[in-house]
Amino acid sequence: MGKGLLVAGIESSCDETAVGILQGDEELLSLVSSQEAQHAPYGGVVPELAARHHLEALPLLWADAMNRTGLKIGDLDGIAVTRGPGLAGALLAGVAFAKGLARAAGKPLVGVNHVLGHLAAVRLLPDAPQPPLLGLVVSGGHTELLWLESWEKARLIGETRDDAAGEALDKGARLLGLGYPGGPQLEALARGSKPSRRLFTLPLTKLPGYDYSFSGLKTALMLKARSLGQEELLQARAELAASYQDVVARHLARQAGRAARELGARVLVAAGGVLANEYLREALAEEMPGGLFVPPRRLCTDNGLMIASLGALRLARGEDDGAGMTVAVNWRADDRAEGLLER
Numbered sequence: 001m002g003k004g005l006l007v008a009g010i011e012s013s014c015d016e017t018a019v020g021i022l023q024g025d026e027e028l029l030s031l032v033s034s035q036e037a038q039h040a041p042y043g044g045v046v047p048e049l050a051a052r053h054h055l056e057a058l059p060l061l062w063a064d065a066m067n068r069t070g071l072k073i074g075d076l077d078g079i080a081v082t083r084g085p086g087l088a089g090a091l092l093a094g095v096a097f098a099k100g101l102a103r104a105a106g107k108p109l110v111g112v113n114h115v116l117g118h119l120a121a122v123r124l125l126p127d128a129p130q131p132p133l134l135g136l137v138v139s140g141g142h143t144e145l146l147w148l149e150s151w152e153k154a155r156l157i158g159e160t161r162d163d164a165a166g167e168a169l170d171k172g173a174r175l176l177g178l179g180y181p182g183g184p185q186l187e188a189l190a191r192g193s194k195p196s197r198r199l200f201t202l203p204l205t206k207l208p209g210y211d212y213s214f215s216g217l218k219t220a221l222m223l224k225a226r227s228l229g230q231e232e233l234l235q236a237r238a239e240l241a242a243s244y245q246d247v248v249a250r251h252l253a254r255q256a257g258r259a260a261r262e263l264g265a266r267v268l269v270a271a272g273g274v275l276a277n278e279y280l281r282e283a284l285a286e287e288m289p290g291g292l293f294v295p296p297r298r299l300c301t302d303n304g305l306m307i308a309s310l311g312a313l314r315l316a317r318g319e320d321d322g323a324g325m326t327v328a329v330n331w332r333a334d335d336r337a338e339g340l341l342e343r
């Protein structure tokens with residue numbers, strides 16, 4: 001077909017099972033099966049449940065992907081799968097499934113980093129900027145500011161010292177009586193009010209560096225919510241949500257903006273589930289003279305295309321991790337060591 005490599009990406013690091021098919025830079029298909037409903041009663045992701053659901057969902061999603069595209073596995077140039085970071089059982093389910101496919105079809109298999117994968121979704125934008133770039137990943141499990149030397153090689157320049165931003169939004173939403181995952185519901189509630197800047201203090205303003213911290217904000221919200229009676233809380237809910245979202249967004253934007261100025265970056269590439277938040281996108285864009293580059297919403301949350309996008313770079317160089325690949329539960333985005341094969 002001559003349109004670039006045909007690559008399948010498989011993602012199962014947390015609570016979404018996903019398959020994406022990419023040809024060159026062109027999206028052929030992205031299927032995501034979310035486990036939100038299964039974990040909602042517990043208020044967070046239950047690792048054992050997640051692993052079991054991935055085992056069930058992977059073969060079904062794969063069959064669906066082949067059906068919808070009319071492809072056979074033999075047509076693919078290779079398979080990319082998330083090796084880490086993530087939940088051990090969940091990662092194992094995806095890696096074992098991908099190994100089975102690759103082995104059965106005699107195709108190369110590469111394992112990629114989930115955090116860098118989020119940013120690699122930006123590569124698929126028609127006007128994507130090229131590294132070196134400043135990148136920000138904000139999800140339920142990660143808040144990381146990275147200097148991308150390439151899409152595959154990063155230096156970690158800032159990270160959260162406690163909770164991830166998405167986790168802070170989810171916990172904040174719970175304190176306000178919203179369901180799981182709370183981020184989107186918090187955003188909707190926040191639309192009903194203007195933020196008050198008196199309620200929360202911006203974290204880490206007096207320290208150098210670009211780290212993040214969200215646990216103090218969460219505690220401040222908890223104390224505010226507890227100090228109110230049920231009626232009062234209901235009345236104040238929208239303003240609390242708007243103010244909490246505002247301080248989370250300003251904290252994310254402030255550190256990223258400062259890093260950009262000090263490192264001489266004009267644009268920011270950003271991804272991860274929390275970038276679905278419109279208020280955050282605006283706050284980040286305001287900090288960047290050259291603009292903010294974010295994938296479309298559905299490619300901000302976990303998906304298979306972002307994994308295909310990153311893996312395609314390795315497959316294009318003829319790399320193959322083969323049957324010896326293991327999962328890398330704590331694989332940091334700037335850690336080359338765990339990126340290598342451990343046999």
Ligand code: KG4
Nearest residue numbers: 139140141166183184273274276277301302
């Ligand atoms: O990237 P993602 O799908 O999964 C992880 O790798 O964690 O991110 C999920 C996170 C959750 O914390 C969820 O509440 C948050 O993204 N999120 C949002 C919005 N949509 C998803 N947070 C704020 N506003 C949203 N619209």
Ligand code: ZN
Nearest residue numbers: 118139272302
């Ligand atoms: Zn993610």
